Amino acid sequence: MQESVPRLEQQPAAEGAQLRVLGRWTAAQFGTPRLLRKVSAELASADVQQGWDLTHAEQIDHVGAQLLWDRWGGQWPQHVDLLPAQRAVLDRVARYTVAPPRPKRTSWLRSYLALGEAILRAGGHIRSFVLLTGQLALNLVRLGKAPHEGPWRDFSGHLYRIGATALPITALVGFLIGVVLAYLTARQLRQFGADAYIVNILGVALIRELGPMLAAILIAGRSGSSITAQIGVMRVTDELDAMSVMGISHSFRLVMPRAMALAVAMPLISIWTTCCSLAGGMIAADISLGITPRFFMHALPEAVQVDTLVLASSKSVVFGLLIALVGCHFGLRVKPNTQSLGEGTTASVVTSITVVILVDALFAVLFKDVGI
């Protein structure tokens, strides 16, 4: 292998004081670790003005030629011996080498403009989100006028995929949260001898807040991302354009069935999650405080009013709609490349979870007098 290692060799003055280029000067060779550093050092110490002899080199490809050309400072040295093929390669390198672009300087003006751009982009997001919501409303009116034209098959498919297939995971998470919450509060309550109030605490916390929130966050992560990815891939493969050409509205055919399915599925999943977490809490309360399930079931209706249940369910409908709209919004904004698809999906999940928590806080403030 020794012969193929790229290297320089100084010929004695008797033979014309030439610098001989030997070995394979190819990209594959320079892939060997540390080799390039050695060759670069040899090149750096070489005197450009003396003669160069390339004719004994085993092979010189464009990367090798680039290396030599850069050392020569972008011009031919005075004496150089070449084979015709080597001259052709070096000629191409000489012809096509362009000066590297100047690195962009960061200035105040540039960051000021970047700030403006960011604000405009945020404005654009809000604008198209409002547009999407308005279009959904118009489409719902249209659906109300002609229900038989609706995308019902899609609706039921999404209902199954978003709702039914999410039941196991939401049940598991809800149950465990119920158990944890019951154990934590049981310790505190026992200090005051207020054991019986665990029913009130669990009832209000789980039914009013934690159940709907847990369900919404799980569904945002699970279905929000898949909505964005589905619609995004349709953008990448031109399917969205194909649909427009056929005169079928994205909003009617893609956004509406998903929004409807989530608006229906979300309160149901939320109730399911709440039930599972209450079951967890009930079992934990029995074990840690000796509160029987019988007593628990009996005390629950007194602790939690029906209004709370109505509030929780209507909150879930709003969460479902928001998750669907955010998912579709980011999906429709995906540009036809993989990077944008990934960014869009991430942004969709993060935004929908944030929006769900914000809206939940809003509900808590607005309806603070209802059901308590």
Place this chain on the structure above:
Amino acid sequence: MELEPVELPPQGAPIVDIRKLWTVFKTEEKRFVVHQDLDLTVKRGEILSIVGGSGTGKTVLLRQILGLETPTQGEIEVMGQSVAELGRKGAASRIGMLFQHGALFSAFSALENVAFPLRELKTLPPPLVREAAMVKLQMVGLKPEDADKMPADLSGGMVKRAALARALVMDPPLLLLDEPTAGLDPEASEGFVSLLRSLHRDLELTVIMVTHDLDTLFELSTRIAVLADKRVIVSGPPKDVIAFQHPFIHDFFLGERGQRAMELLREYPFAV
């Protein structure tokens, strides 16, 4: 890791050798034999075109030469090594492949796409990688202004050129093309063909391509191999292939479409 250089065979010696190749696709109830005892040799310096009806396994054959698919039976040797050996690090310095739709990485700019194989060596300094990629980009006829464009902003012809530059960035001696002119308008496709011809001459490339485009076929090929009846029924210079008696060849070359392209055959008496 030491990258061992692949010994190139002398001009005119076999660079790809396919012997007794069987390809069988199995579905649940059926078994499709695509290739049966297929033999094919490609000599260094040739431009070999593989033609055949749809479903005769032309693209599969290319993928097998690349090592992307494993044949059911038989051997494929590229530059005297089995295909499995070739897929190691630095494969880009041995074989270049131009996929039908370019297969540019959509998250990278044109220049970054071309520079990718060099950058992945992890030993070359970024300025050198940039310069080397820029040279290749211009060699295929793209302008320095196009370097920072994303693949989504390039026209079909420019995508093919950028993909070709990426395939050639490590100066591989063997270039594989899958439908190089599919999806290009006649003018762009003519430009691409003459680019391929000049690159073949300048870089001493061996080219294997699959194409349906008769213009491309006659303008470029030094040899044509016809896939039919699960094997190579004939391979040789275009004139010999056309003279061969077989229903597929008759339909493919001597139909109305073929007659028009044959005019070219008289104009370009096999350049190269």
